[in-house]
Amino acid sequence: MSHTGETIRGLHRVFAEALGPSRWWPAETPFEVAVGAILTQNASWKNVARAIEALKSAGAMTGPALADLPQQRLEELIRPAGYFRLKTVRLRHFLDFLSREADLDMEALRGRDPYFLRESLLEVRGIGRETADSILCYALGMPFLVVDAYTVRMFARHGLIPEVTDYEEVREIGQSALGDDVAALNEFHALIVRAGVTWCAKSHPRCAQCPARNLLPDPERLPA
DNA sequence: GACCAGGCACATC
DNA sequence: GATGTGCATGGT
Numbered sequence: 001m002s003h004t005g006e007t008i009r010g011l012h013r014v015f016a017e018a019l020g021p022s023r024w025w026p027a028e029t030p031f032e033v034a035v036g037a038i039l040t041q042n043a044s045w046k047n048v049a050r051a052i053e054a055l056k057s058a059g060a061m062t063g064p065a066l067a068d069l070p071q072q073r074l075e076e077l078i079r080p081a082g083y084f085r086l087k088t089v090r091l092r093h094f095l096d097f098l099s100r101e102a103d104l105d106m107e108a109l110r111g112r113d114p115y116f117l118r119e120s121l122l123e124v125r126g127i128g129r130e131t132a133d134s135i136l137c138y139a140l141g142m143p144f145l146v147v148d149a150y151t152v153r154m155f156a157r158h159g160l161i162p163e164v165t166d167y168e169e170v171r172e173i174g175q176s177a178l179g180d181d182v183a184a185l186n187e188f189h190a191l192i193v194r195a196g197v198t199w200c201a202k203s204h205p206r207c208a209q210c211p212a213r214n215l216l217p218d219p220e221r222l223p224a
Numbered sequence: 225g226a227c228c229a230g231g232c233a234c235a236t237c
Numbered sequence: 238g239a240t241g242t243g244c245a246t247g248g249t
Contacts, residue, residue, distance in 0.1 A: 050246095079245085080246060127232085149231085236240085
């Protein structure tokens with residue numbers, strides 16, 4: 001493919017060289033990945049990490065233990081992650097799903113058809129595309145690219161997509177460039193987030209120091 | 225005090 | 238199909 005594919009693989013290469021391996025997702029179990037994916041919705045990871053620590057300290061970072069927590073207790077524990085009432089409900093919906101589909105055991109999901117499981121996850125209230133793909137890729141090792149705000153911003157700043165582009169379209173562009181290699185898809189999103197935090201913030205981008213700056217298209221040649 | 229952070233559902237046009 | 242709004246904490 002194309003210039004677009006080359007640029008995406010170029011981003012992967014230069015960020016990997018600049019940042020080294022990511023070893024994502026930062027979690028000890030697949031269940032913790034799923035909980036973290038819900039808690040990190042529109043929140044800073046630093047705050048989410050506090051909530052996760054609180055859950056672990058309470059011995060609640062397993063399906064059965066979390067399902068047994070009273071609502072008010074759960075709200076208290078995840079409060080630092082923000083939107084705590086909303087996220088309490090979302091965690092409950094996810095636990096209902098996991099109970100129904102897998103007897104609260106993430107391992108039981110591993111053999112499922114990836115696209116069918118994705119559709120099932122998307123029916124859970126509070127699990128949208130990014131959260132579903134995070135769970136599929138990082139908890140279950142399935143070949144989906146997680147698209148987040150950094151991905152869209154970075155692709156747009158490199159002239160690959162318009163600033164407003166449908167999630168599925170960005171995901172397919174990325175997966176076309178990177179293939180069905182789970183390790184590559186996993187690492188690519190991790191690198192995008194790590195690089196995004198450092199160089200591609202929304203209001204204070206530090207493009208001049210970004211190692212991908214030489215991949216930037218010539219501004220004169222950008223479409224109007 | 226404004227703005228942002230590893231979104232999502234729902235209402236409205 | 239696009240666009241706007243509520244949700245809540247902690248850091249810059």
